[in-house]
Amino acid sequence: AGFVGHFTLAPAGTPTEQLTRRNKAGGDTLIAFAVLHVFSFAVFWGPTPWVYLGESFPLRIRPKGIALGSATNWLWNFLLSFFAPRIAERIGPLILLIFFGMLLFGYVYVYLFIPETKGMTLEEVDELYRSGVKPWNSASWKPHLSEEAHLKVHQGRPSQAEKVSSEKSGVDDVQEVETKV
Numbered sequence: 001a002g003f004v005g006h007f008t009l010a011p012a013g014t015p016t017e018q019l020t021r022r023n024k025a026g027g028d029t030l031i032a033f034a035v036l037h038v039f040s041f042a043v044f045w046g047p048t049p050w051v052y053l054g055e056s057f058p059l060r061i062r063p064k065g066i067a068l069g070s071a072t073n074w075l076w077n078f079l080l081s082f083f084a085p086r087i088a089e090r091i092g093p094l095i096l097l098i099f100f101g102m103l104l105f106g107y108v109y110v111y112l113f114i115p116e117t118k119g120m121t122l123e124e125v126d127e128l129y130r131s132g133v134k135p136w137n138s139a140s141w142k143p144h145l146s147e148e149a150h151l152k153v154h155q156g157r158p159s160q161a162e163k164v165s166s167e168k169s170g171v172d173d174v175q176e177v178e179t180k181v
Helices: 002-008 023-044 047-058 062-113 122-131 135-140 147-153 158-171 171-180
Strands: none
Touching: 002 023, 023 062, 047 062, 047 122, 062 135
């Protein structure tokens, strides 16, 4: 989008009657890319820091980590909104190349430093961080909590072993397990 704007837009201050079809099409394209960027960011990357903050810190420091992370997020949002118009005034549509560079940086950063925590409890996330698994290997990592710890986390649910043994032994045993729960 930055290249489209750079090569197709007329210089700032050009009278409207001197704009060519190419200039107008470039402006429309730049607006379309800007809207697409805002929409994509709002759907995918926008909520990510808030979700990540809630599950990434160990239990003992989670409240302070969330507070510091939230304050940092707001600080960077302020700095971006304060300086972006000034930078855009000087370099014009090429500011989008800066955003593109930050997008590439963000992709590499997430791949190298943010582990996959999908489907894990907070305790399992804590164990993941303590185990030292590399983030690019975290999708295949399985928690090593004992069966006893899992039962504490999932209180009241019969374990898979109980379900299998009750299916083999008959209906009466199933009813006995259900009454215990």
